[in-house]
Amino acid sequence: MAAITKIDSSELISAQRALFRQPLALQWLEDGRLMKRSEGERQAGKFELFLDLLYVAILANFADNLAEDVSGVNLVKYIASSIFVIKLILTPTWHVWSDLRELMNSFYTDDLAQRVLILWVMALLVIYGNNATLVNEDISAMRATVGAYMVARMSTTTTHLLYSFASYHHRAQQRLWFCLSILGLSIYIPLFVESISLRSKIAVASVGIIVEECIWVFCYAPASKKLLRARYTTAVDIPHEVDRFAAFFIIVLGEFLYSIVVGSPAAIGFNDRLLRAIWTLIIAFCLNWLYLHNDGAVNGVHPLRHSIYAAFSWVVLHLPLVASLLAGGHVAAISARSSELEVGELWLLCGGIGAGLILLYVIALLHKSEDGRGALLLPKPARLIIRPVSGIIIICLPLAHDLGITSTVSIIMALCVLSVIWENITSLMRGAKFWEKWVNTKYPESNEISTQPQLSGSPGG
Template structure:
């Protein structure tokens, strides 16, 4: 008895379950802990590309800083980049826990990116124009209100992350009021800077409190949140590649190194070398052949691994943009400080990331050990 090869693919295709598509889908937790045991739902592969569009809306922050390097501009960059990072991180958190890919989730992502356009077009002028400051704060508060609304909706639709989602949504709701004094023109610039830093710290603490397994254990929760390490790694890797890619884009846009073998071409190549080396260092982490990821090791390595990406991305973004700027411009003292400081912060953060991994290679496996 013979079987035609041409019929095999059809038979295989008929035996495979067909993917269902939803207009509106009830949120389902993709991974969670049940009495300390990790449970994962069978889901299709989640892709990161849609969320890295967030970064393309934010790259002008570094451009503005590069054009007029100063301590005041650097402070503004920190205060506007960090909230934008939080917006991306929360969108990533939602996708990590509930990748519905339905019309509601897609519209929410589009709505948040539209708000980021408003945010990004006004954020660079918050120190100069009260209207720009109010527009920036209003856009950011709308972003957070959208995010916490989805966290609360997920807590109603699915019981697996119910308590922690509500705690986090409640803390973020309270944090919205911290930003309110920035609308008042009579409040001094120094006070507004302090308020902005307080709000940023509140958001960082809210994330740790809301999703920490320590808090979940203290409350005796039967169900608690879990992290898909592979998905989380993909998200941060994609974002880091986009950060480094901004500097390589800048050495091509407008042909700053035109004219053949010139000094400008050499500077552009060195900018590429810098981005390539940082990308290699990030991808190879601690250099071990076998290691334990910080998220898998313990909560004391997981949260530092998650949070350290913020200063690392900010530093690499600044350093990369200044490197590209130097291709066609003469660097002043302020540019050199930003260039060295940005890349230095990025390098230090990568060293910390490498230390958070647990090297599982036997002694003598590699030519040089992780710790010299």
């Protein structure tokens, strides 16, 4: 890995406060060396977290539309429409979130301009979120959705272009990103035309999403850096990047928890609905545990650090991961207020959570373990094997037609708990103990008194 060189921020950034600050790259690669403007790890800004609040509502709205008008007769249509919602409605919001994440990762100034940009993009997302689920019903909703998305992305890419004049460190790639992004957005123009069929529009949107993903990978991959022959190229603040992805993952897990409390679906007292609500909580808790546990290595290297291919794979896999868990989590949550699930809902529940576990397995494999041979109780493949096995079993649960809703959710919960217990035990170092001996439990004053010499005899003796 390239050596890290710290730059004295006092030499590059004026201490004078200003409403509009010069956007300077926080980190970059210079002739293969990683340069950072200041020391220390930067966490997500408060306004970045405020942006995430809106995504809580947007994702909940999308998920609510997954489970409407389901019957066994139109199962295929239901699953297809669910994929449409997840792929063609969630993905654009993910792209907008990623644009802001990239911008704040590289040029976080927290000045008036950036705060207004966040507010502007959030306003566009409000338009998008209110219309996206109605795009197949009304051309006005389609136009509002596509228009809001295009303006949001043009706003963030234009900001990159403006920043390229203020700081030379990412200039070449920023301008390449701007040009290709505008071309990619032009693919969506046919969606405004009313005479084009919905099926054709779905095809256009699918092509646009794929093209945009390819553009992002190309612009920030080593291939573009070689093509541009740029001395100064992009680099990411890895702790901030990991922190932002983890925040979005937790937002998605919130879909498991929101519907098990709002409206008191599991009241009154102890009942089957309450049991399913608690099981849903445990499932979400275990998924969060598995995500943070990674591969369980004591000495591990994050995919963003050890390989460019692992880094891009880690980022790209988060989109299908959150999409799967969004669908599965919503159905798991509504089981707390339903006496039975329709066939389509059952497949969405098991398919979403099962696919999520398999994707968590693949993401964990991307981490590089540097533990010596035999350092842990079991090697990495054996530690992680329960994830894909549990995922496959969960996906196949709808084939068991005699299982009720409570039994299905209970099995999913048990398999998630099994994965957590298995990985935490097998990730222990050899010779590790289950219980650590408690020491130094007394107050220091008590220890001092007990160690003072005791005098014998009477005071006058």
